[in-house]
Amino acid sequence: MKIILIGPPGSGKGTVSEKLINEFHFEHISPGEILRDEVSKGTMLGIEIKKYMEKGDLVPDKFVVESVKLKIKGRDHFILDGFPRTIEQAQQIKELSIDKVIYLEVPEEVVVERLSGRRICNNGAHTYHLKYLPSKKAGVCDIDKTVLIQRKDDTPKAVQERFKVFHEKTNPLIDYFKKKGLLSIVNGAQEPEKVYKDVKKIVKR
Numbered sequence: 001m002k003i004i005l006i007g008p009p010g011s012g013k014g015t016v017s018e019k020l021i022n023e024f025h026f027e028h029i030s031p032g033e034i035l036r037d038e039v040s041k042g043t044m045l046g047i048e049i050k051k052y053m054e055k056g057d058l059v060p061d062k063f064v065v066e067s068v069k070l071k072i073k074g075r076d077h078f079i080l081d082g083f084p085r086t087i088e089q090a091q092q093i094k095e096l097s098i099d100k101v102i103y104l105e106v107p108e109e110v111v112v113e114r115l116s117g118r119r120i121c122n123n124g125a126h127t128y129h130l131k132y133l134p135s136k137k138a139g140v141c142d143i144d145k146t147v148l149i150q151r152k153d154d155t156p157k158a159v160q161e162r163f164k165v166f167h168e169k170t171n172p173l174i175d176y177f178k179k180k181g182l183l184s185i186v187n188g189a190q191e192p193e194k195v196y197k198d199v200k201k202i203v204k205r
């Protein structure tokens with residue numbers, strides 16, 4: 001099964017993906033993770049990419065599309081978390097027979113609160129929240145015991161920019177996938193367990 005997850009920054013795409021992976025063994029394809037990995041290696045490409053990410057802008061397609069396509073190649077059971085983010089990107093994967101597009105709908109004020117308290121482990125694999133999902137030991141990942149950090153693009157200025165980008169560039173995808181009959185909307189402002197329950201119903205349908 002091929003699933004696309006869409007939602008504004010902080011809508012819970014990463015958390016939902018983590019749960020779906022554990023239960024249904026999906027491959028997780030997240031350009032955000034691929035890009036953060038490149039940045040952490042400190043390569044020339046990473047330095048270039050970092051400029052866009054830290055501002056909250058989209059990274060140009062030439063750095064994103066091919067690496068995502070390469071990851072998808074030969075796979076048929078995956079979640080695309082954070083791709084496509086524009087109509088142009090959606091057109092790049094037109095030939096993929098996507099089964100479902102799940103849109104996590106969350107009001108802006110909820111998301112701002114979530115992002116300001118979000119912490120991730122040093123390798124980016126696990127997500128926590130200071131108030132809603134604290135780690136057992138403050139500042140340390142429960143799973144791989146690395147230090148928890150705040151993403152540079154979770155600062156208020158970058159968050160504002162990411163919202164602007166979401167509204168301008170990603171929102172049109174909602175209509176695009178609705179017209180294709182692929183879209184399901186989930187209320188992402190609910191408790192994480194309830195969000196996941198709703199997502200699961202769609203996946204199993």
Ligand code: AMP
Pocket residue numbers: 009031032033035052053056057058059060061064081082083084085089153162
């Ligand atoms: P995410 O982890 O999905 O929130 O993505 C973090 C950042 O990575 C975004 O704010 C963008 O700068 C970049 N990024 C992720 N996915 C894409 C994409 N599909 N196209 C362009 N840039 C992306």
